[in-house]
Amino acid sequence: MARSPARLRAEDRTRLSSDGARPRGAAPQRPSSLRLWLRRQRPMLRPMLFGLAGLGVLGAGAVVVSALDPAGRFSFLAENVAEIAGEAGLTVSEIVVRGQQNTPRELIRAAIGVRLGDPLLAFSPTQAKARLESIAWIESAEVQRHLSGNILVTITERKPFAIWQHQGEFAVVDRDGRVVSADTLDAFGPLPLLVGEGAHRQGAALYDALKQEPDVQRRVQALVFVGERRWNLRLHNGTDVLLPEGHEDVAVKRLAELQRSSALMDRPLAAIDLRLPDRLVVRQQPAPEPVDPRANAQRRSGRG
Structure with missing residues (x-):
């Protein structure tokens, strides 16, 4: 016998409920503690993430400008980017030199050309490498710049022969x-x-x-x-x-x-x-010249 539309809708609702749908009036699930903490920290996390992303963009921009402009025609742009990044906290925090034995340390410091606290992106590893390898003691040099603020210099010295x-x-x-x-x-x-x-x-x-x-x-x-x-x-x-x-x-x-x-x-x-x-x-070897006894006697008499 055919069922009325009202009966179909009621049976369908009953079937859905029996198939796992939440019964009417059931208590809602509570969010996890991690989700609650993230909701409370959302006003602070958003600026932090934007800041990190901005520093990454500045670093990438400085690297791209240096790579695409070896003649230095847009060096002012790289300098401005480095200055902005420095003000944002991207500065040199540590300088590590490896392999130094005979090269005077003051020559190495002058060739590196950067100090703690200087803007990190203003430092050029390529230029520092060229200056280091111009020192007589240094055969080769490797210079690395890390966004953590560390500068790592590894030198290979010439051996005294x-x-x-x-x-x-x-x-x-x-x-x-x-x-x-x-x-x-x-x-x-x-x-x-x-x-x-x-x-x-x-x-x-x-x-x-x-x-x-x-x-x-x-x-x-x-x-x-x-x-x-x-x-x-x-x-x-x-x-x-x-x-x-x-x-x-x-x-x-x-x-x-x-x-x-x-x-x-x-x-x-x-x-x-x-x-x-x-x-x-x-x-x-030539033999020593013979000694003339008379010459010795004359010298002794002269002294006397």
Whole structure:
């Protein structure tokens, strides 16, 4: 039998209620404590979120201006952005330098060019890197700027290799011949002495050959570059060892064999010439001049 529309609506309402709908008059659910706290803090959270978003936009804007304008035509815009960010609290809070051993700290501070409290976005890591790598001691530098306010600088220093004597002046050089210091020559321990024009650029290969022959190396006082072509070894006893051009390693091995067989470097010689592969030439030290007894007698009588 067909049901009336009124009966259909009543049955439908009953079915919906039995299927899980909330019965009329049931108590409403209470919101969680976290939701209540967020509602109370909403007036404070909104400005805070806007402020953080604004700082992010300022930081991104300064980075974009620096990247797209390497010539600095819009540097005033980046400066204004950095100033606004600084007033908003985005400043340098910490500067960390790693890898410093021999480079003077005052040179590093001057090259970084920023102090605590300065606007963070006004600091250019690229420019600081270029200034740091212009310092003689520094081979390479890495500079990082973090929005937390930290600046991290990591430097790789050149290693002192030898002391170079040139025109009466002394300087510490690295293996490539770059002068790294002209002061505190004794601060780096015993270093080989290179003498002559161009010796600072060519001395590493000969030094490596000497390291293979310790008996020869410990008797050498200086490595002397002659005419920017070949080398002499000046021994501690004053003997000069003349090495052939372009064959220094072979000559050093030959000298070590002569030292083991006949203690050649311990003899009172003026020079040991190894420039000829099939011949050894030695030159004796000049004998002292004989003393004339009559001259001594005259000098004694004159004093008397």
